[in-house]
Amino acid sequence: MCGIVGIVSTDPVNQQIYDSLLLLQHRGQDSTGIATADSSSIFHIAKAKGQVREAFRTRDMRALLGNMGLGHVRYATKGAAEREEEAQPFYVNAPYGIILVHNGNLTNTRELSTDLFSIDRRHVNSASDTEMLLNVLATELQGQIKGLELDPDQVFEAVAQVHERVEGSYAVIAMIAGYGLLAFRDPFGIRPLILGRRLTEAGKEEWIVASESLVLENGDYEIVRDVAPGEAIFITLDGEMISRQCAKSPVLVPCSFEYVYLARPDSIMNGISVYEARLRMGDRLAGTVEQHMPLGDIDVVMPIPDSSRPAAMQVAQKLGIEYREGFFKNRYVGRTFIMPGQAQRRKSVRQKLNAMGTEFAGKNILIVDDSIVRGTTSKEIVEMARAAGANKVTFSSAAPPVRFPHVYGINMPSRSELIAHGRKIPEIAAELGADHMIFQEVDDLQAAITEGTSIERLDMSCFTGEYVTGSVTPEYLEWVERTQLS
Ligand SMILES: O=P(O)(O)OC[C@H]1O[C@H](OP(=O)(O)OP(=O)(O)O)[C@H](O)[C@@H]1O
Numbered sequence: 001m002c003g004i005v006g007i008v009s010t011d012p013v014n015q016q017i018y019d020s021l022l023l024l025q026h027r028g029q030d031s032t033g034i035a036t037a038d039s040s041s042i043f044h045i046a047k048a049k050g051q052v053r054e055a056f057r058t059r060d061m062r063a064l065l066g067n068m069g070l071g072h073v074r075y076a077t078k079g080a081a082e083r084e085e086e087a088q089p090f091y092v093n094a095p096y097g098i099i100l101v102h103n104g105n106l107t108n109t110r111e112l113s114t115d116l117f118s119i120d121r122r123h124v125n126s127a128s129d130t131e132m133l134l135n136v137l138a139t140e141l142q143g144q145i146k147g148l149e150l151d152p153d154q155v156f157e158a159v160a161q162v163h164e165r166v167e168g169s170y171a172v173i174a175m176i177a178g179y180g181l182l183a184f185r186d187p188f189g190i191r192p193l194i195l196g197r198r199l200t201e202a203g204k205e206e207w208i209v210a211s212e213s214l215v216l217e218n219g220d221y222e223i224v225r226d227v228a229p230g231e232a233i234f235i236t237l238d239g240e241m242i243s244r245q246c247a248k249s250p251v252l253v254p255c256s257f258e259y260v261y262l263a264r265p266d267s268i269m270n271g272i273s274v275y276e277a278r279l280r281m282g283d284r285l286a287g288t289v290e291q292h293m294p295l296g297d298i299d300v301v302m303p304i305p306d307s308s309r310p311a312a313m314q315v316a317q318k319l320g321i322e323y324r325e326g327f328f329k330n331r332y333v334g335r336t337f338i339m340p341g342q343a344q345r346r347k348s349v350r351q352k353l354n355a356m357g358t359e360f361a362g363k364n365i366l367i368v369d370d371s372i373v374r375g376t377t378s379k380e381i382v383e384m385a386r387a388a389g390a391n392k393v394t395f396s397s398a399a400p401p402v403r404f405p406h407v408y409g410i411n412m413p414s415r416s417e418l419i420a421h422g423r424k425i426p427e428i429a430a431e432l433g434a435d436h437m438i439f440q441e442v443d444d445l446q447a448a449i450t451e452g453t454s455i456e457r458l459d460m461s462c463f464t465g466e467y468v469t470g471s472v473t474p475e476y477l478e479w480v481e482r483t484q485l486s
């Protein structure tokens with residue numbers, strides 16, 4: 001998953017983009033990039049491996065001139081996390097000059113790379129699906145242009161063509177040199193994108209689009225709305241905002257994993273507070289715990305910092321059992337799940353979490369995590385709890401078992417690495433060394449996220465194996481397993 005932001009302002013945007021990326025760091029730690037456009041329509045670009053604080057030097061920031069810009073933090077799903085040439089944004093010089101950032105993952109890259117080469121005669125110089133997406137947009141925009149000038153209708157028509165050609169998930173922000181900032185979301189709105197606005201003292205409008213609402217809040221923007229699935233928004237250099245629905249049959253099917261793990265709890269996504277959704281996950285998980293074991297068998301409820309805290313708190317409250325924190329986190333180690341490579345993830349769990357003996361000795365512990373994917377965290381946690389003297393360890397997950405690959409922007413491409421794939425729940429418990437395992441039911445997760453909204457469907461593919469875009473066939477999943485990152 002990645003984090004993206006784009007701003008059209010009346011002042012230089014370099015620092016605002018940097019600050020926004022820092023707020024989106026939890027969505028990607030592999031690499032980061034910023035691009036700005038100055039008044040002569042020159043793009044200035046800085047990108048590097050690593051996290052925002054270590055990637056940009058003062059001299060990079062000084063060189064990022066202009067009142068319009070965009071930024072990206074990457075969590076690689078195609079290509080390789082360590083390749084600097086796949087860091088975003090990506091740039092093409094024609095038509096006009098376009099620079100683009102993308103959150104999501106395309107599922108028809110094999111067809112796209114053939115078509116881009118043999119029909120469009122375009123060269124894609126990396127393994128990144130984002131570079132393909134940019135080249136499709138550039139080709140379609142080129143096809144729309146009649147004279148020298150570009151008008152927003154042509155931009156919207158090009159986005160409509162992108163929707164026809166590209167499959168998978170994509171929330172996109174692009175700058176077109178000399179014209180403005182374009183943002184669009186795939187026809188299912190799988191990945192998030194939200195629009196904000198603020199007024200200068202002189203009454204001029206400034207605009208922002210970003211992955212999460214907390215960025216808007218932090219910059220004192222008012223939330224206008226989520227970008228609708230399939231919709232494109234074009235903001236001119238003068239700050240005029242124009243929007244149009246560009247997809248034939250858009251329907252909102254947002255990714256459930258945003259609410260489970262990825263997004264910050266203080267964000268509101270598709271009208272749903274992530275924090276409240278996590279509390280409701282806790283409520284429902286408590287119900288399942290009650291059905292599965294006598295409550296007298298649990299002395300304390302304990303979260304795995306950070307993401308499971310709201311759910312764990314609610315489980316404790318609902319069950320009327322004491323909530324205790326026994327695992328402490330080294331705040332200088334990032335999120336482990338989004339790190340590249342299993343060796344690094346395993347090492348980092350140990351560096352990140354430490355069990356405090358007095359909270360465990362002789363107690364029956366109900367541990368709550370938000371999700372169990374590869375089991376990297378849970379395996380270490382169970383060992384730590386036992387070493388710290390726990391009596392019985394019950395491990396629970398606020399999400400159902402992850403049994404299928406996620407192909408829409410979360411890097412879990414291969415079934416064999418998923419601890420729940422092909423295993424029944426007692427077998428997962430045995431594998432992790434826990435006395436019991438309790439998972440959220442699929443229907444409960446769906447209800448916890450969508451309660452009180454008109455959203456009828458979520459992307460729950462990693463729990464159910466049902467993929468919302470047509471192109472995800474068993475043959476495709478096998479190909480992904482053979483060729484993608486792990
Ligand atoms: O089963 P696994 O493959 O270990 O993946 C699941 C774990 O990874 C995530 O934590 P992470 O450390 O990334 O972030 P957090 O601090 O936000 O909880 C998530 O919250 C689970 O704890």
Ligand SMILES: NC(=O)CC[C@H](N)C(=O)O
Pocket residue numbers: 001002074075076077078079086102103104105106128129130409410
């Ligand atoms: N997680 C994402 O959104 C990744 C974006 C893009 N697929 C990349 O690998 O760079």
Ligand SMILES: [Mg+2]
Pocket residue numbers: 304305306307308369370377
């Ligand atoms: Mg965690």
